[in-house]
Amino acid sequence: MWWVSRRLRAAGYADVAMPTFGYHLRAIEENAAAAANSIRALAGRHPGARVDVVTHSYGGVLARVAWAQHDLPAPRRTVMMSPPTRGAVAAMYARKALPVHHFGWDPFGQILPGVPDPWPLPPGEVGILTGGTGTARGMNPVLGDDNDGTVRVDEARHEGATDFAVVNVQHTMMIMAPRVLDRVVLFLERGKF
Numbered sequence: 001m002w003w004v005s006r007r008l009r010a011a012g013y014a015d016v017a018m019p020t021f022g023y024h025l026r027a028i029e030e031n032a033a034a035a036a037n038s039i040r041a042l043a044g045r046h047p048g049a050r051v052d053v054v055t056h057s058y059g060g061v062l063a064r065v066a067w068a069q070h071d072l073p074a075p076r077r078t079v080m081m082s083p084p085t086r087g088a089v090a091a092m093y094a095r096k097a098l099p100v101h102h103f104g105w106d107p108f109g110q111i112l113p114g115v116p117d118p119w120p121l122p123p124g125e126v127g128i129l130t131g132g133t134g135t136a137r138g139m140n141p142v143l144g145d146d147n148d149g150t151v152r153v154d155e156a157r158h159e160g161a162t163d164f165a166v167v168n169v170q171h172t173m174m175i176m177a178p179r180v181l182d183r184v185v186l187f188l189e190r191g192k193f
Contacts, residue, residue, distance in 0.1 A: 036070035130156035
């Protein structure tokens with residue numbers, strides 16, 4: 001997320017916190033508590049200032065859990081890049097290929113299809129930006145339907161989002177691609193991609 005931080009600073013954001021959370025290391029509730037602490041600390045350094053949130057992949061699910069389970073200041077705007085909003089078929093395939101859940105460790109269980117569905121979006125305006133090719137094959141034909149190689153377009157969508165856009169950028173590259181980062185800043189400034 002270094003590239004995101006750099007782009008936000010160039011856009012005039014004075015204080016940018018970009019914590020990283022390994023979904024495979026801790027339960028989502030633990031990561032949500034750590035994220036909530038980071039958000040509180042950032043808001044505490046700037047009383048009365050607006051709080052905007054930018055997430056990538058699992059971070060979008062994590063933001064939803066953080067606001068659902070913790071008393072946090074409402075963000076003005078949130079941008080989620082390629083979030084597995086409805087879970088990810090890729091997680092199901094990875095879980096089958098690496099069946100470590102049989103030994104009590106289930107790193108993919110939190111993002112299986114359908115698991116994240118009940119958590120609401122954070123308050124405020126939410127924009128979802130995901131990758132895809134505009135074709136039924138997507139970047140990874142194994143996933144079926146259009147996708148960014150990891151998350152399908154239909155898995156990223158959320159009916160409560162203020163705006164939704166698809167760009168032809170691979171999942172991991174979303175946080176580095178200038179055209180994606182320009183859209184992130186545009187949404188934070190105007191509430192539309």
